[in-house]
Amino acid sequence: MAPMRGRCNKKEANRGAWTAEEDQKLAQVIEIHGPKRWRSVAVKAGLNRCGKSCRLRWMNHLRPNIKRGNISDQEEDLIVRLHKLLGNRWSLIAGRLPGRTDNEIKNYWNSHLSKKIKQNEEPVRSSRWQEPGTVKTKVQDMDSVAKRSEEGTSKTLEDSKYSFGGDGFFDFSNEDPMNLEWMSKFLELDETLYDFP
Template identity: 70%
Template sequence: MPMAPTSTKCSKKEVNRGAWTAEEDQKLAQVVEIHGPKRWKAVAAKAGINRCGKSCRLRWMNYLRPNIKRGNISDQEEDLILRLHKLLGNRWSLIAGRLPGRTDNEIKNYWNSHLSKKIKQNEKQTRMQEPVLENSKVSEREEPLHKASEEGSSKRDDEYSTSCFNGDSSLFDLYNKEPLELEWMSHFFETDEIWLNLA
């Protein structure tokens, strides 16, 4: 279906582009507060910031929305991202939906800049060690990945060995989780269509 150019694409000549200013943020936030986060084209017009609707939506979703958490992705979150990516692939919005306060863009960026490299490094290491470690435990083969994350611990190694890198069937093996950790993980198990579909 052919798209109307004005609705899907921001004209390079007619709108502001690049980094957002504090003033633009403020104006956008005000308009969204009044009219809600919808009809982005109208929101953009009302805000009078000369940005396209798409750009406004992105800015709102990734920065201005309430309860956005920024930076410092914890080990637990990283762990979860790895697990979810293994399960869902590059479906960043679904992954982000399981990480309260995180945006799909942030997770995608984190994956591309941190985790994909770790995994590549890990695969490389695995290939090199394969003949020697043929009968060894998975956790031992995965060790380089954890070392790369500085704060790797034996506990985390165990988790990886029983979930992330050991086949989907055991992906959510929580047998050895601490209660506190299970509480945190409960975000992840809230009933949702995707999980029902995957079941």
Template identity: 70%
Template sequence: MPTTPTRSRCSKRDANRGAWTAEEDQKLAQVIETHGPRRWKLVAAKAGLNRCGKSCRLRWLNYLRPNIKRGNISDQEEDLILRLHKLLGNRWSLIAGRLPGRTDNEIKNYWNSRLSKKIKQKESQSKFLEPDQSQDPRNNPSAMHSVADNDGGTSKREEEMKSDVSRDDFLDNFNEGPLNLEWMSKFLEVDESWF
């Protein structure tokens, strides 16, 4: 089995790991204020943090970045997450892009800890009531995943792209700006049966 030693990664031996301290946060924020949120390896070095760039980037994106909303995902946000997940699958960064102030990590966590359970409950209820509907992929998010997750031969992302082609027109609007409220409200009005 060939190895891929060229990939950059955090050194397990040398780098500081675990929870960030307030002092580390402050140093990181200061350096980013000066140099901007890029060249993360450099940022880590400039900040004098014994952390890898990757870790700094994650900390910035998920915690230190301005305008981050924390906790209390509203009903409207939850509804939007559910709909977007049905549309896009586990593409958390895309979903997060439509929820200002929310991070992909937060949405992923929220999904894994709460929404996936809700869906399973709903599914088992609907199976009990209408067993045939569960065969339709539009009523079964995990079935949609099985298309996107197929990695036999081609890359996973390539397959995802293929599976999305029919939705490109829809996604054109989706990809335009961080939050087009007019479009978003239209999206929220889309007939449930579309999914």
């Protein structure tokens, strides 16, 4: 059995907040070797951290062009729209917000927006349209369907009942499977999302 598949060694690895020195070492190694092979990056940097910890630190803090704090009204609006459309797919949402990280958006949603949304609307299946324990499966099904659609090989959506909220804005539950082509297009770029009122 492989030791800790992708997990940090809790006994040996450093844990907790990163120091400036660790940040510097990590940045140096990434500058030379690039942001990949995180485990070897951790070793090369002489950091007593696991690879995924290094990756997280880089992605959320050290990466160039990261914006910190001050999420604008426009960004907030976009997050709300995207969340309505995609659910808790923070990495996809972050991909639409240059300089923002999935972790930051997730935190912002959990601490600000979820409450705001709750105040403003009836509890619909906005973020919980994925049943607990089946999140990955359904989400990835959607990905693969979108991919097949792109490839022109989409076959069936028997078990796909995507619903994105109670206002009928994005409700695919009775849609023709071919409409998933729209979804795949969105995953490329949906410019209408950027039309702020």
